[in-house]
Amino acid sequence: QVQLVASGGGMVQAGGSLRLSCLPSGRNFDTESMGWWRQNPGKDREFVAAITWNGQRTDYADSVRGRFTISRDTAKNTVYLQMNNLKPGDTGVYYCAKEKFTLLPRVCGLASNDYDYWGQGTQVTVSS
DSSP states (O other): OOOEEEOOOOOOOTOOOOOEEEEEEOOTTTEEEEEEEOOTTOOEEEEEEEETTTOOOEOOOOTTTEEEEEEEEEETEEEEEEEEEEOOGGGGEEEEEEEESSSOSSOOOGGGGGGGOOOOOEEEEEEE
């Protein structure tokens, strides 16, 4: 069974940085897009960033554009989310997810139900 292991979360002060990692197990995800989503208790899951299967295209939520960078290392079968200039509003559980289709040419506009595998999440807390 496919599993997505997310790590790298923690507690930082506003303006700090964190790098999240997502390591799939079971098989390689070199033909599928990957994304990062976040969620706080009592609120809907929110899109953060996504990257195509070949790493050629990326998409970001307006709230994180210019501060976050998504990337993938096919040799390590790992997806990263570099988060800089963190704000208290970035606080939440961050989930790594695999898009359900293969060889998509773009990732903009994808909804949460376009992903079919989700990791356990890693907590990110940003203090003011």
